Structure formats: structure tokens, C-alpha cells
Amino acid sequence: MAAITINIPDSQLEKLEELARLHNISLEALLSANIEKWLSEQKSDFTDAANYVLKKNAELYRRLA
Numbered sequence: 001m002a003a004i005t006i007n008i009p010d011s012q013l014e015k016l017e018e019l020a021r022l023h024n025i026s027l028e029a030l031l032s033a034n035i036e037k038w039l040s041e042q043k044s045d046f047t048d049a050a051n052y053v054l055k056k057n058a059e060l061y062r063r064l065a
Contacts, residue, residue, distance in 0.1 A: 016030065016031070
């Protein structure tokens with residue numbers, strides 16, 4: 001597993017720490033879970049867009065075949 005270091009303003013760090021405390025998890029767990037969620041949403045957004053384009057252009061693709 002790799003580790004990364006980021007610089008964020010103290011005010012944002014305080015908000016993240018408070019959010020982690022509210023959920024009773026570590027800051028690292030909070031950030032890791034949100035990164036995983038962001039990555040899965042990105043894939044889902046692309047899949048949804050690709051399916052929309054394929055559906056919208058289905059007739060054109062049928063005629064070109």
C-alpha cells in the first residue's frame with residue numbers, strides 16, 4: 001500500500017477531524033472511504049455517459065453496420 005502526503009489549510013483539517021469524530025472513525029479511514037467512493041462514482045459517471053451516447057446513437061450505429 002502506498003502513502004501520500006497532502007497539504008491542506010488548518011481550517012479544513014479541523015472540519016475533517018470533527019467529521020471523523022462524529023462518525024467515530026479515524027481521519028485516515030474517513031479519507032480512504034471517501035476516496036474509494038469518489039473513484040467508484042467516477043467510473044459510474046463514465047459508464048452512464050457512455051450508455052447514454054450508445055443508446056442515443058443506436059439507430060446511426062445500426063445503419064453504419
